[in-house]
Amino acid sequence: MAVNVQEPAGEDRPRSSFIYDPVMRSILYQVLTAIIFIALIWWFWSNTLENLRRANIASGFGFLNGRAGFDVGQALIAYSSDSTYLRALYVGFLNTLLVAFTGIITATIIGFIVGIGRLSNNWLISKLSQVYVEVFRNIPPLLVIFFWYKGVLSVLPQPRDSIHLPFSIFLNNRGLAFPKAIWGEGTWAIPLAFVVGIVAAVVVSKWARSRQERTGQPFPSGWTGFALIIGLPILTFLALGAPLSFDYPIAGKFNLSGGSVVGPEFVSLYLALSFYTAAFIAEIVRSGIRAVAKGQTEAAFALGLQPGVTTRKVVVPQALRIVIPPLTSQYLNLTKNSSLAIAIGFSDLVAVGGTILNQSGRAVEIVAIWMAIYLSISLATSLFMNWFNAKMALVER
Amino acid sequence: MSKKLLSAVIGTALLGLTAHTASAATLDSVKAKGFLQCGVNSGLAGFGFPDASGNWTGFDVDYCRAVAAAIFGDPTKVKFTPTTAKERFTALQSGEIDMLARNTTWTINRDTALGFSFRAVNYYDGQGFMVRKSLNVKSALELSGAAVCVQSGTTTELNLADYFKSHNLQYNPVVFEKLEEVNAAYDAGRCDVYTTDQSGLYAVRLTLSKPDDHIILPEIISKEPLGPAVRQGDAQWFNIVSWTHYALVTAEDFGITKANVDEMLKSANPDIKRFLGEEKDQHIGKDLGLDEKWAYNIIKSVGNYGEVFERNLGGSSQLKIARGLNALWSKGGLQYAPPIR
Ligand SMILES: N[C@@H](CCC(=O)N[C@@H](CS)C(=O)NCC(=O)O)C(=O)O
Numbered sequence: 135m136a137v138n139v140q141e142p143a144g145e146d147r148p149r150s151s152f153i154y155d156p157v158m159r160s161i162l163y164q165v166l167t168a169i170i171f172i173a174l175i176w177w178f179w180s181n182t183l184e185n186l187r188r189a190n191i192a193s194g195f196g197f198l199n200g201r202a203g204f205d206v207g208q209a210l211i212a213y214s215s216d217s218t219y220l221r222a223l224y225v226g227f228l229n230t231l232l233v234a235f236t237g238i239i240t241a242t243i244i245g246f247i248v249g250i251g252r253l254s255n256n257w258l259i260s261k262l263s264q265v266y267v268e269v270f271r272n273i274p275p276l277l278v279i280f281f282w283y284k285g286v287l288s289v290l291p292q293p294r295d296s297i298h299l300p301f302s303i304f305l306n307n308r309g310l311a312f313p314k315a316i317w318g319e320g321t322w323a324i325p326l327a328f329v330v331g332i333v334a335a336v337v338v339s340k341w342a343r344s345r346q347e348r349t350g351q352p353f354p355s356g357w358t359g360f361a362l363i364i365g366l367p368i369l370t371f372l373a374l375g376a377p378l379s380f381d382y383p384i385a386g387k388f389n390l391s392g393g394s395v396v397g398p399e400f401v402s403l404y405l406a407l408s409f410y411t412a413a414f415i416a417e418i419v420r421s422g423i424r425a426v427a428k429g430q431t432e433a434a435f436a437l438g439l440q441p442g443v444t445t446r447k448v449v450v451p452q453a454l455r456i457v458i459p460p461l462t463s464q465y466l467n468l469t470k471n472s473s474l475a476i477a478i479g480f481s482d483l484v485a486v487g488g489t490i491l492n493q494s495g496r497a498v499e500i501v502a503i504w505m506a507i508y509l510s511i512s513l514a515t516s517l518f519m520n521w522f523n524a525k526m527a528l529v530e531r
Numbered sequence: 532m533s534k535k536l537l538s539a540v541i542g543t544a545l546l547g548l549t550a551h552t553a554s555a556a557t558l559d560s561v562k563a564k565g566f567l568q569c570g571v572n573s574g575l576a577g578f579g580f581p582d583a584s585g586n587w588t589g590f591d592v593d594y595c596r597a598v599a600a601a602i603f604g605d606p607t608k609v610k611f612t613p614t615t616a617k618e619r620f621t622a623l624q625s626g627e628i629d630m631l632a633r634n635t636t637w638t639i640n641r642d643t644a645l646g647f648s649f650r651a652v653n654y655y656d657g658q659g660f661m662v663r664k665s666l667n668v669k670s671a672l673e674l675s676g677a678a679v680c681v682q683s684g685t686t687t688e689l690n691l692a693d694y695f696k697s698h699n700l701q702y703n704p705v706v707f708e709k710l711e712e713v714n715a716a717y718d719a720g721r722c723d724v725y726t727t728d729q730s731g732l733y734a735v736r737l738t739l740s741k742p743d744d745h746i747i748l749p750e751i752i753s754k755e756p757l758g759p760a761v762r763q764g765d766a767q768w769f770n771i772v773s774w775t776h777y778a779l780v781t782a783e784d785f786g787i788t789k790a791n792v793d794e795m796l797k798s799a800n801p802d803i804k805r806f807l808g809e810e811k812d813q814h815i816g817k818d819l820g821l822d823e824k825w826a827y828n829i830i831k832s833v834g835n836y837g838e839v840f841e842r843n844l845g846g847s848s849q850l851k852i853a854r855g856l857n858a859l860w861s862k863g864g865l866q867y868a869p870p871i872r
Binding site: 188189190191192203204205206207214215216284287288292307308386387388389391398399476477478479481485488489491492493494495497 | 616617620621624640641643644645646666673674675676677678683684688689691692693696701702703704705706707708709712716719720721723762763764
């Protein structure tokens with residue numbers, strides 16, 4: 135705590151009441167702020183309830199257990215119009231998570247490629263990357279979404295003239311239909327084998343590192359790990375007698391029936407969000423790499439490291455530290471932008487919540503749920519990224 | 532954040548911020564403002580849409596004008612708020628609009644849980660299906676497996692789910708929030724079927740790139756009594772809006788039109804005299820909170836119910852919808868007004 139030099143010590147002290155004591159004063163202010171804040175919330179809340187009551191509008195969260203009565207276009211879990219409002223919200227929530235998650239991964243990959251591409255010595259690659267960034271960064275995301283959606287719908291054929299790809303995969307303007315896997319008896323062992331593979335791979339890589347530190351002999355732990363993680367499940371699958379069958383999409387009267395379908399709404403939203411956010415990520419990556427002192431590269435070269443190894447082992451790890459915090463806010467942006475789904479009819483949290491709001495009239499409750507869920511998703515993302523950031527930070531010895 | 536989200540949030544915030552507004556005096560606040568704020572469709576031919584020069588036209592729009600005429604004697608003292616299916620209820624609940632005239636179905640849920648009041652039914656409708664002729668579908672019962680385009684936040688999506696469920700048919704809903712999006716998706720072949728109120732289907736068909744390639748199936752799967760709605764708890768305002776509709780119907784009943792209303796002022800028929808405010812010392816208008824000339828002003832401004840229908844939905848419009856259920860009760864329809872006395 136800072137020492138107040140001007141405060142004369144000694145006899146003068148008792149004269150000043152506790153209002154002049156900086157510690158007491160700061161506590162007092164905080165308590166006052168808290169009281170005002172709570173009073174405001176209480177006022178807002180009771181006012182809302184009173185206004186709802188006066189307007190004869192029903193309120194409360196009990197309605198969530200009522201029958202939804204409407205159908206949802208794409209659901210990751212079993213859902214019908216007989217399900218509850220709560221389940222409908224859950225369907226929307228999962229759809230939001232799905233686009234956010236897949237979008238973040240794809241945007242990161244594209245963003246890194248483009249960002250590194252901009253620094254390439256190859257004139258064409260660096261210019262193309264620059265054009266990419268300028269185009270996508272300067273178009274509102276909603277337009278990008280419409281662009282993909284209208285594009286997808288107008289390019290793809292009607293179901294009757296579906297594009298037939300190998301493995302019974304069909305592409306038409308109702309989406310991408312592919313065979314649905316139906317797993318037979320004992321298939322639980324396959325994910326188990328996968329987990330065992332991961333554990334084994336970790337053990338092998340630890341052992342290989344310590345051996346290399348002791349003896350200087352390298353060991354291809356990457357390839358071994360890969361073989362373990364992929365190989366074990368495949369072996370298990372074969373040992374079980376390949377208990378897998380497929381439900382193939384077949385042409386019905388209107389659409390293909392059977393199989394799994396990824397709708398054009400999801401695809402266009404996913405592509406649009408990925409491409410849009412990737413432009414920002416590319417800029418972050420570029421500036422992150424630029425920020426790594428040139429001396430680092432020169433030192434690596436002086437030590438005889440190859441350019442590729444230099445980028446991977448010297449520049450990127452240091453750049454990552456700079457990149458991660460701004461990356462987090464791009465991830466949050468992508469998640470929030472996914473609420474634009476409503477414009478093209480993808481059943482995300484906002485679309486489904488809006489329908490419930492409208493059908494049940496519970497505006498206050500739904501808005502509260504929306505805010506709580508988006509806040510939770512964002513906080514969870516931030517927490518994860520903070521953890522990742524701490525892990526990547528310089529370990530000082 | 533999407534506009535929808537924003538409007539819902541603002542609506543909700545208004546509910547929390549307005550310190551207990553007494554809902555009682557909508558008429559006074561409308562008079563004080565000097566105009567009526569009316570929620571209409573954001574763009575459905577025949578019901579509510581801005582024409583080429585930006586003037587709002589349509590059946591529901593004329594209802595807003597009629598109410599403005601009843602209050603101010605001037606049908607132009609009205610401002611329109613375009614609303615989508617989803618926005619309309621928050622707009623009315625939060626007080627952003629004074630009344631909602633937007634092909635809205637009267638249901639018990641909207642009368643109770645949502646806090647609205649419906650009474651006058653200005654259009655008896657029912658839900659139907661539209662498909663491409665090339666699909667060779669003759670009945671809705673052949674639609675199993677189809678992708679169906681529908682607008683969210685409507686009774687339509689609920690009826691659709693119930694109909695397919697009760698007939699054991701499969702379908703794949705493609706749900707949009709805005710009418711233009713539903714239309715565009717159907718036109719682009721994203722779905723096989725378009726479903727909404729029959730009147731809406733006629734209007735939507737006109738906007739498709741090739742209207743003649745589509746047919747409307749014979750099945751009507753629901754009752755959709757459409758009518759103006761107001762917030763609950765203001766009996767005077769509710770009366771004004773409801774009786775505006777009854778005045779329109781009564782005028783048709785009496786044969787009073789926009790063209791002959793001045794002549795009718797001289798009528799000796801006591802019913803007509805009372806209706807037009809020519810009875811000595813009458814107080815019907817005053818009891819409503821309006822001028823004795825309220826009904827005269829309505830008819831003088833927009834004509835009677837038949838004229839409003841004809842102009843926007845019937846023979847003189849592009850839609851060419853027959854009166855059907857919306858004929859006067861005396862002509863085999865359901866339009867019936869309680870006595871004005
Ligand atoms: N009558 C039904 C449906 C009304 C409705 O919203 N119909 C649609 C399709 S015809 C519409 O008018 N949409 C116009 C818009 O949202 O702008 C209800 O009240 O829920």
